[in-house]
Amino acid sequence: MSFKHPYNLLNPKSFWENSVSNTPWENIFNGEIGSFPITPADIICSAGSCFASRISFFLKEKKFNFTNFEPAHWIVDEQISNELGYNQFSARYGNIYTPSQLRQLIEESLGIRPIIYKIEKKENGFFKDLLRPKIHGDGFTALEEAMADRVYHLTCVSEMLKTQDVFIFTLGLTEAWKDLEENVIYGIHPEISLRRNYNRVITPVNFDYVECYNDLLVSLSLIRQLNPKVKFILTVSPVALVATHQSKHALLATYYSKSVLRAVAGKIAEIVKNTDYFPSYEIFNAAQSFGQYLSHDLRDINQRGISVAMNLFENMYLKQSVEYDLAIAHQKLEKEHPLHNRENKKTLADVECDEILNSLFLPKK
Amino acid sequence: MQQDFRYPLIIGDSHAFFLTKSLGEINKGWIDEIDKPLEIIKDNNSVVGEYFMLNGKSDIFQKKYIGDKLQIEVTQLAIEYLLKNHSKYSSIIINLDGNKHNAEFMIEANKLFDFWDEKIPFLIPDRQIVPRNSVLQYFRQITQITQIKASILGKMFSNFKIYYILPPPPISSQEHILKFPEIFNFKERKIQPPEFRIKIYSAYCEIQKEISKNLNATILNPTDRNTDSKGFLKEEYWEGCTHANVDYWKNIILSEKHEFQTSI
Numbered sequence: 001m002s003f004k005h006p007y008n009l010l011n012p013k014s015f016w017e018n019s020v021s022n023t024p025w026e027n028i029f030n031g032e033i034g035s036f037p038i039t040p041a042d043i044i045c046s047a048g049s050c051f052a053s054r055i056s057f058f059l060k061e062k063k064f065n066f067t068n069f070e071p072a073h074w075i076v077d078e079q080i081s082n083e084l085g086y087n088q089f090s091a092r093y094g095n096i097y098t099p100s101q102l103r104q105l106i107e108e109s110l111g112i113r114p115i116i117y118k119i120e121k122k123e124n125g126f127f128k129d130l131l132r133p134k135i136h137g138d139g140f141t142a143l144e145e146a147m148a149d150r151v152y153h154l155t156c157v158s159e160m161l162k163t164q165d166v167f168i169f170t171l172g173l174t175e176a177w178k179d180l181e182e183n184v185i186y187g188i189h190p191e192i193s194l195r196r197n198y199n200r201v202i203t204p205v206n207f208d209y210v211e212c213y214n215d216l217l218v219s220l221s222l223i224r225q226l227n228p229k230v231k232f233i234l235t236v237s238p239v240a241l242v243a244t245h246q247s248k249h250a251l252l253a254t255y256y257s258k259s260v261l262r263a264v265a266g267k268i269a270e271i272v273k274n275t276d277y278f279p280s281y282e283i284f285n286a287a288q289s290f291g292q293y294l295s296h297d298l299r300d301i302n303q304r305g306i307s308v309a310m311n312l313f314e315n316m317y318l319k320q321s322v323e324y325d326l327a328i329a330h331q332k333l334e335k336e337h338p339l340h341n342r343e344n345k346k347t348l349a350d351v352e353c354d355e356i357l358n359s360l361f362l363p364k365k
Numbered sequence: 366m367q368q369d370f371r372y373p374l375i376i377g378d379s380h381a382f383f384l385t386k387s388l389g390e391i392n393k394g395w396i397d398e399i400d401k402p403l404e405i406i407k408d409n410n411s412v413v414g415e416y417f418m419l420n421g422k423s424d425i426f427q428k429k430y431i432g433d434k435l436q437i438e439v440t441q442l443a444i445e446y447l448l449k450n451h452s453k454y455s456s457i458i459i460n461l462d463g464n465k466h467n468a469e470f471m472i473e474a475n476k477l478f479d480f481w482d483e484k485i486p487f488l489i490p491d492r493q494i495v496p497r498n499s500v501l502q503y504f505r506q507i508t509q510i511t512q513i514k515a516s517i518l519g520k521m522f523s524n525f526k527i528y529y530i531l532p533p534p535p536i537s538s539q540e541h542i543l544k545f546p547e548i549f550n551f552k553e554r555k556i557q558p559p560e561f562r563i564k565i566y567s568a569y570c571e572i573q574k575e576i577s578k579n580l581n582a583t584i585l586n587p588t589d590r591n592t593d594s595k596g597f598l599k600e601e602y603w604e605g606c607t608h609a610n611v612d613y614w615k616n617i618i619l620s621e622k623h624e625f626q627t628s629i
Contacts (some may be wrong), residue, residue, distance in 0.1 A: 073478045076499040084496070141497070145481035149494045 025289050026308050028282075034316040035276045036231050042165040043067045045090035047105075049097050049172025051237040051280065051301075053088045058310040064318065066090070067164070070156035085135030090164070091156045094132040097172040097187045099215035099264070100207055104131075104185050106222050109157035116184055119146040122194050130186060133193035161223050167230055170280075171216070171261040172237040174207045175245055175253070189245075204245040206256075212264045220272055232275040233317070234265040238284030240299040258285070278316070280309045371453060373528075374402065375416040376425065376518065377460030379608060380532055384458065385416040387614035398422040401446050415453070417443070419461070426514055437513045439521065447521065456526040459518060459580060462511045463532040466504070466569035467607045471562070472554040482564045485596075489558055497568065504572040515579035522580075529577035530585045530617070531570050533609035535562040537597035542606040549606065563596055587613075588620045 013019040013031065020028065038044060044059055044066045046052045059066035070091040072081030085092050096102050107113045118130040119140075126139030127146045132153075140146035177186040180203050190198040207215070216234075223230055236258060244253030262281055269277035284293045284301050291298065293305025373388075375381050382395050389405040400423070402415035417425055425443035429436045439447075479492040480500050488494065519527070536542060537559045543551055557565075577584055591613050593599050602613035 073476060073493050073495045073499075075478065075503045076495050077502060080496075080499065080502075140481070142481050142483065142486070144486065144488055145494055148479070148488045148490075148492075152491070152493050155491070 020288060025292065028288075029279060029312050030315075032279075032312070032316055034233070034278075036274060036317075038064065038166055038317040040064055043163055044166045044168065045069070045160050045164040046168040046170070047089055047091075047093065047096050047102065048168075048170030048235075049095050049237040049239065051172070051235065051239060052168065052170035054306055055168055055170070055235075055310075055313070056089060058306075058313065062314065062318065067160075069160035069163070070153060083137055085132070090160050092132070092135055092153055093157065094134050095172070095187060098174060098176045098185065098207060099171060099212045099219060100176060100185045101187055102169065103215040103219045103222075105157060106161065106219050109154040109161065110222060110226065112222070115150060115154060117147055117150060118184060118186075118190075119143055119150075120190065120194055120198070123196055128193050130188075130190045130193050131184075133188050162226055164227065164230055166233065167223060168233045168235065168278075169216075169219075170235045170237050171212075171265055172239070173241065174212060174257040174260050175241070176205050176207070177202045177245070178205045179203075206246060207260070209260050209263055212260055213267060216264055216268050217272070220268065220275065224272075230274075232269075232272065233278050234269055234275065235278045236261045236265055236281040238281050238293075238301055238305075242299070278313060283309050283312065371455035372405075372412065372414045373456045373458050374447075374454045375405075375414060375458045376419065377417075377458070377530065378419050378463050380463040380530060381416065381458070381460040382418060382420075383604060383608055383611055384460070384530060384614040384617070385414070387611040387618060389413050391416060393418070395420055396422070400442060426517070437510060437517065439517060454525060456528060457518070457522045458528045458530060458585075459515075459582065460530040460532075461514055461576060462508055463530070463573070464607055465507065465511075466532070466565050467535075469507070470557055470565045471549055471607065472551070473557055474554065479561060480564065480568075482567060485560065485564050485567065487560045489561060500565070500568045501571060504569055505575070508572055508576060511576055512579055515576045519580040519582075527580045527582040528585050529573070529580055529582035531573050531587065532566070533602070533613060534587055534592050534596055534598045535559065535566050536603050536606060537563075537593070537595070538600075538603075541603060545603075545605045547605045547607060559597065567596075585617050588616060590616050590620070 007014075023030075040063070042065055044064060046056045046059075046066070056066050068087065068090055070086070072078075072084065072086040076084070076086075081087060085094060088094070093105060096105065104113075104116070108115055116131060119127050120130060121127050121143075122139055124138065126141065127143055128139045129135065129146050129150060136146075136149070140149065173187075177189045178184065179186070179200055181201070185205075186202065190200070190202060220232055223232075240254040241250055241257065244250055246253055258281065265277050269275045283289065284305050293301055293308065295302045375385050377384075379395060385391060385403075385405055389407040391403040391405055393399055393403055395418070397418075397420075399418055402417040404412045405414035405416055407413045417423075419425070425439050425447075426437055427440050429438060477489075477492045478495050479489045480495050480497045481488065482497060539556050539559070542549075542556050549556075574584060587598075591599055591602055591609070598609055598613070602609045604610040604613075
């Protein structure tokens with residue numbers, strides 16, 4: 001005699017055997033649909049770790065309205081503008097690894113906290129913005145120049161927060177560095193950015209679930225207060241740590257980090273309206289994938305995996321919209337009748353994490 | 366007219382026009398068309414120089430397309446005249462595209478920017494900051510043809526002492542500029558702030574100096590007499606909104622220990 005129980009009511013995909021056991025990995029999330037469609041007209045912005053910039057490339061390729069609120073000035077040559085850190089994300093903030101850094105940036109740009117000028121002179125005479133260590137090549141030629149650029153940048157970020165329709169944030173790390181006295185978070189240790197000693201006390205921090213959860217919740221709340229229509233997509237970067245600042249095995253530190261971030265992203269997606277979790281982390285890192293989408297160093301991800309993830313993104317969010325077919329038609333037309341032939345020198349493969357700087361200090365075996 | 370001494374040949378745009386007037390009188394205005402150099406006449410009716418005006422209507426260069434490649438060359442008329450009259454000249458004074466920086470950046474256009482110049486350490490608030498090198502690179506890009514022209518002139522006059530005149534410094538007064546707008550339309554767009562204009566001028570002078578290297582020329586720089594403490598053109602030398610008057614150029618000529626005229 002059959003009886004009713006809660007599992008009777010569930011979708012077949014809720015059962016492992018249906019959705020995982022006999023499914024080719026590249027099809028693992030077939031049929032998944034995002035909570036909301038993204039239309040070609042939606043202003044899409046992204047921030048986060050290096051994985052976020054891969055999403056931005058993809059969206060640009062698909063001719064969706066990935067919007068850059070801080071493009072290089074037309075007077076700056078395109079090649080130079082890429083070298084100066086433009087065109088990677090929706091503003092020139094560089095990599096943002098932790099929810100805490102995101103919150104710091106949002107609070108600065110909205111005037112909730114004063115502008116943080118952490119600009120130091122390198123030994124070569126150029127000035128580095130330590131909160132954006134990889135922008136502007138060798139650095140700014142003067143302190144005043146760096147400060148003015150930061151002000152302009154934050155104005156652009158503020159405009160971005162007010163205007164965007166969809167914000168994609170990739171959570172990368174829980175580890176960071178903190179100036180406890182001044183309450184400033186760094187993604188990269190200042191001494192690595194400066195290649196010299198730094199005269200302030202900088203403490204390694206490893207944010208826990210509560211801290212990450214609070215910082216992300218506050219960040220999204222601040223954006224929503226300013227811009228009630230905005231939708232959020234959260235992802236966890238599948239790329240492992242280059243190095244941990246703790247005396248721990250790198251693999252353990254990585255899994256702690258990613259587990260915390262995955263839990264935070266999942267919970268926030270559950271409780272914050274119009275917020276989705278996109279499963280890039282699972283695609284690359286679930287054991288069932290047999291690591292087929294990891295690169296040779298087992299830390300980074302490969303192009304094949306990126307294609308699978310981006311296809312899923314397209315299926316989940318882009319194909320839902322009625323305007324999708326129009327966008328594809330437009331894309332076809334442009335391929336057949338290109339408006340310009342100027343090659344965008346920046347490719348997916350060129351995107352580099354600031355975090356890779358840590359590997360310069362890898363002890364030789 | 367009998368020529369007792371060799372005199373300079375001046376080739377150039379509107380700045381060269383005022384320099385010419387500092388030497389003597391010519392019988393054409395800036396907007397006239399000419400097909401040969403104008404004689405510069407001094408009070409005693411002697412010819413003290415010649416001026417080939419590059420005002421858009423008259424030119425010694427022409428563009429020619431060979432397939433899809435653009436070639437710049439000197440006009441046949443100019444070649445014939447100059448070859449025939451080479452022996453008249455003691456030196457050549459040249460100015461090419463001396464107002465390009467004003468044409469590009471006198472007026473505030475969309476997407477304002479600023480850049481750091483350590484000699485003029487001031488940044489206008491709320492503007493996007495670009496590297497100074499990008500400004501220099503942009504000027505190099507838009508003066509590519511000017512560089513070619515300079516090379517051509519350098520080869521044509523390789524046996525002569527060549528002087529290259531830099532554009533005069535900018536006029537600081539926005540009020541004066543509005544009163545004497547020349548070709549600019551300030552009704553619809555604002556004038557760039559003077560701090561920006563002087564940085565643009567400084568950057569453009571660097572590129573003008575690069576152009577002069579193609580000529581192997583001696584630069585005729587503005588002097589301290591001509592500029593105020595911030596490097597702007599002194600008020601007594603203002604002419605229109607982008608030019609310096611005849612007195613300015615007299616100072617330039619007098620300040621250099623050179624010989625524009627030589628005995629035959």
